[in-house]
Amino acid sequence: MSKATPSSLRGLANISFYAADLAAAKQWYTDLLGVAPYFEVPGYIEFRIGDFQHELGIIDAAYAPKAMAAGPGGSVTYWHVDDVQAAFEKLLAHGAKEYEPIIKRGEGFVTASVIDPFGNVLGVMYNAHYLAVLAAKTAKHPA
Incomplete structure (x- = not known):
C-alpha cells in the first residue's frame, strides 16, 4: 500500500x-x-x-467567460446539509427549480440539486465523509 x-x-x-x-x-x-x-x-x-x-x-x-455555454450545465457543486429533504424544500420554496430530485447514492450519501433563479446549478448533499472530516478537525481544534 x-x-x-x-x-x-x-x-x-x-x-x-x-x-x-x-x-x-x-x-x-x-x-x-x-x-x-x-x-x-x-x-x-x-x-x-x-x-x-x-x-x-x-x-x-x-463578466462570464466568453466560452461559457448558456443555461445550466458542466458540474454540480454540492454543499453539505444535515437534512437534504428540508434543504431541497427550502430551495424550491425560494423559487429554485428542480434539476435533479433527491437520490440516495449509497449509505450516508444523499443528493439533490436545483437551478437557482439566475440559471446556476446548486446541489445539496448529506455526506458521511464530510461529517467524518469535520469531526476529526473539531477533535484536533475544539472551539
Whole structure:
C-alpha cells in the first residue's frame, strides 16, 4: 500500500455563480442563506458560509467567460446539509427549480440539486465523509 501524498487540490477556495441581475441575486441568496455578503465590489458579491466558511461568489453575467455555454450545465457543486429533504424544500420554496430530485447514492450519501433563479446549478448533499472530516478537525481544534 502506498503512502498518501498531498493533493495539489487542497480545498474549495471559491465557487463562482453568474447572474444577469446581481441585485436580485444578492437579495435571493441573502434571504436563502440568512446572511448578507461579507464582500462587495461593483459586479461581484461574496458570501462566506458553512463550517469552513467557504466562499460563494456571484458575478455579474457580463463578466462570464466568453466560452461559457448558456443555461445550466458542466458540474454540480454540492454543499453539505444535515437534512437534504428540508434543504431541497427550502430551495424550491425560494423559487429554485428542480434539476435533479433527491437520490440516495449509497449509505450516508444523499443528493439533490436545483437551478437557482439566475440559471446556476446548486446541489445539496448529506455526506458521511464530510461529517467524518469535520469531526476529526473539531477533535484536533475544539472551539
